[in-house]
Amino acid sequence: MPPPATSVGAGAGGLPPDSPAAWEDVQRREMLARLKREFFMPPLVDNPYTVNHVVGEGAYGVVVSATDTRTGEEVAIKRIVCVFDEPGESTRILRELKFLRLLAAHPNVITLRDVLLPADPSTFNDVFLVFELLPSDLSRVLRCAHLVRLSVAHKRSIMFQLLRGVAFLHGSAVYHRDIKASNVLLDDDCRVRICDFGLARALLPGTAAPAAGGPAWTDYVATRWYRAPELLLSPAAVAYSTAIDVWSVGCIFAELLCDGAPLFPGVDRQDMISRMAALLGVPSAAYISGVADVAARRFLASIPPPPPV
Template identity: 40%
Template sequence: MAHGASFPYEQVAEIGGGAYGTVYKARDMESGKFVALKSVRVQTDQDGLPISTVREVALLKRLEQFEHPNVVRLMDVCATQRTDQETKVTLVFEHVDQDLKTYLEKAPAPGLSPVHIKNLMQQLLCGLAFLHSNRVMHRDLKPENILVTSQGQVKLADFGLARIYSCHMALTPVVVTLWYRPPEVLLQSSYATPVDIWSTGCIFAEMFRRKPLFCGESEVDQLGKIFEVIGLPSEEEWPNDVTISKKNFPPLFPRPITDFVPEINEQGAELMLEMLTFDPLRRISALNALEHDYFKEEETQVAKGNDIERNKSQSLSVT
């Protein structure tokens, strides 16, 4: 981790601010290349570094050695002591021009083609299978945290909430933007990697709809919106360790996903429902999703410009 006054990056523009700090586009003054700087001002412990940032950096460094094509690259880390109690930590990432949210907004009507959506989904799942095989969950997947290069390459970004996990453990409930949060997080139950699959199912629907699938205004409202689509779960499926009762919701039956995502084909609808499954233990995994029939048809078109098999074997070989 680089410390000290010499900071070889020149800020060019602010890209955006998240809950965890501001992101800037900058120029590497040595190479002239653009990079993305994620700066966080942090309260420090007696050793001068915040534990959450240390965790994020260690995680990114560990993943970096695999150079996965669908995970954003961490190029440098700089820490500048501001006061005894505060340090400015700057993570330097490769710069990607746009996120998936912008990419969907910029797509001319009627939106992305089904083949294009399939290609993006396949890359997203390759990145996710790689993370999950390394015992890492992202926990905040949403279109703003998925980058798309000008060549159409998908890169998962912003691992501020990622966390090496061990089995099912109760972690902070304040994760994952409300609209992409799975039921187990909304109910404050225990969770693991299936949280990312639920978020991916929501993003899958959004690629077709060009607007979010579930737009709740509170945790309970969000659950209500979810049950309007997938139906109210049975008593057996409802987790025991939660404060919100099933009685808070009217009895609702599942509706066909094509009522909400009319352009999707039969295999795509099937995969989407396997991602949007209430019980996390029955939700499809990223690796199994990559093997789904949805990706088998028109395989040559889908694989164009994307070395899928290499990605998958890489994600399998790093466990």
């Protein structure tokens, strides 16, 4: 069973009141209180939700736990801010909404419940997405491995559900492109939901995949620790397949087996490649000669072979 989500900002009660950490904690609590108070400002049309607490915040916006006053059900609401400031961002949000709607039938894909509308269309600049609320994600569970140890049965079940969900995406010609432990949500019975389709892409009928000469998807792909070698070796990311998602799933599997220790915790692109070579071996000269990126090719050639076992 996943550990309960920890309230953000808790845990500084024992600090001296005049310490920098205590001051930072007070500031953070005030910020979270302000985010909660201003979450539904400006007002929305027919808004039946009341905010309980802030779950997380970042450059994208804020996520809160809320209650549907009509049913008493708890939900998660994600407010994505300033979606029209850049055309690329508004396109990404629209694409994510389409994926969430079209893929919602699968039990291992997060369910989008609602999209809230502003009372005044002229002030429409933020998007409010209402999701089912899940208490934890796999990243949090793995960080708490010293407190809550997953059994072999739990690990098998999580991997089975994750692979089933990814197989459904690929069978629907969808590349997720950001599979990682924090995007694998878990309920109290360890049922898996894949979330965050902001980087996902679909292979339209009659279109070749990037790896087969199709259109290049050149924006940011995959969080570094879960990034496949072909993405690291080709910064432009012009030729890859659904295998990049499978690689990410494999990295998650390794984390499960190692109680949360990441497989390739590289600090940058070169460090990632070095760690992969140390564990998996240096690629052959024939493979290296086929790497298009000159800098990557030179770096691969400079890596010494690992010492014999």
